[in-house]
Amino acid sequence: NAGVTQTPKFQVLKTGQSMTLQCAQDMNHEYMSWYRQDPGMGLRLIHYSVGAGITDQGEVPNGYNVSRSTTEDFPLRLLSAAPSQTSVYFCASSYSSRVYEQYFGPGTRLTVT
């Protein structure tokens, strides 16, 4: 199993550009989520999904969109990048019966200039 994979590993955007951060898992997990981590801070939940076709907002959803068309993939879309979105983004997945045991991807480092 590859586990949770994220692409790209690094990305630099200009203010106003849009892009999609990719996340995929091959563990047949129902639950997937996106977090952001700013320097010196803990992780904050952006969006999550409990299954294909079902998504919900987390703590800091503004400026981000998600969709879940398949069990495996959960892309995060930045609509119009802002410097405040400079952060490390982590995707995670788990079984819905064991959401406390989330498996995290390696992260995407995003810089918005």
Add this chain to the structure above:
Amino acid sequence: DAKTTQPPSMDCAEGRAANLPCNHSTISGNEYVYWYRQIHSQGPQYIIHGLKNNETNEMASLIITEDRKSSTLILPHATLRDTAVYYCIVSLGGINTGTASKLTFGTGTRLQVTL
């Protein structure tokens, strides 16, 4: 979800036990205690969880006080590879729930294991 309080940093000599405390005085009866760690720049890694009883797995032990207002994560023989930020999280079970499954990560305890 109940809030947690952890010391910002701790040191531990390699080979000794690392005891990481966590206060969660507002924990409710159906909330679990979870521990994760984050090794430099990597995604967090689940360690262990518990409700009332002490728990042990291959990575660590979790001791929860009888009143459940605090807990301690114990790494019995710390190694340099255990240097990481350790997060104590209190949340509803996330067991067979979707809506109550969000984990809130604070700033954790930075554990430095030294020779």
